[in-house]
Amino acid sequence: MQNEDALRAVGMGDTSYLVKLSSGSSKLADPDAAKALEALRIQAHKKGFELSVCSAYRSFYDQFCIVSGKLDGSRAVLDADEKPVDISKLPLSEKLAAVLRFSALPGCSRHHFGTDFDVYAADRLPCGQKLQLTCREYANGSYFFEFGEFLKENLEAFGFIRPFSGRGFVAAEPWHISYFPKAERMVAVFDYKLAQLKLKQTDAYWADVACEFVERHKTEFFS
Numbered sequence: 001m002q003n004e005d006a007l008r009a010v011g012m013g014d015t016s017y018l019v020k021l022s023s024g025s026s027k028l029a030d031p032d033a034a035k036a037l038e039a040l041r042i043q044a045h046k047k048g049f050e051l052s053v054c055s056a057y058r059s060f061y062d063q064f065c066i067v068s069g070k071l072d073g074s075r076a077v078l079d080a081d082e083k084p085v086d087i088s089k090l091p092l093s094e095k096l097a098a099v100l101r102f103s104a105l106p107g108c109s110r111h112h113f114g115t116d117f118d119v120y121a122a123d124r125l126p127c128g129q130k131l132q133l134t135c136r137e138y139a140n141g142s143y144f145f146e147f148g149e150f151l152k153e154n155l156e157a158f159g160f161i162r163p164f165s166g167r168g169f170v171a172a173e174p175w176h177i178s179y180f181p182k183a184e185r186m187v188a189v190f191d192y193k194l195a196q197l198k199l200k201q202t203d204a205y206w207a208d209v210a211c212e213f214v215e216r217h218k219t220e221f222f223s
């Protein structure tokens with residue numbers, strides 16, 4: 001029998017312990033992370049920001065659909081400059097690397113932990129503008145810049161960090177915040193062999209290449 005914490009870390013364990021972020025919400029999170037996020041949201045409101053969540057817990061299957069969609073062309077893929085790129089003619093290994101710049105492999109996503117959130121300031125998003133989740137939105141002079149500064153100044157006090165700063169193969173994600181006390185526990189029990197096994201069990205045509213990618217980049221997935 002697989003260790004339950006290890007299964008949860010790859011997005012396949014029991015989710016009954018997760019809670020809804022708010023009444024009527026479909027978004028789930030670790031109870032302690034949800035409590036800390038609510039405290040951060042209240043602080044943001046005091047400072048004039050409507051902190052909203054566009055993504056919280058994701059299962060292995062949720063992440064599998066995201067990556068599959070990007071590989072088959074039904075979802076957009078961005079290059080290092082955050083511009084749409086056509087990956088259809090690239091070798092599979094290069095396709096996967098392009099996708100993983102902004103989307104984690106199923107089984108290797110911090111969103112499996114229930115401790116991580118993609119956040120934005122709903123009141124600062126211009127009318128008619130679709131949320132993009134790009135660094136351009138947080139650049140000086142752009143609509144989320146001040147919100148980004150708020151996050152920088154306040155996250156630590158509520159137990160959060162921004163795990164993705166652009167080191168390694170993962171792009172910088174200023175919108176991604178992680179409740180450090182619980183997330184680090186999940187990282188500590190994370191089993192790369194289990195993640196590879198679950199990838200292989202999907203029978204996806206890209207699973208073997210993904211497993212090779214996991215083997216090469218073990219130290220870079222969560223930071």
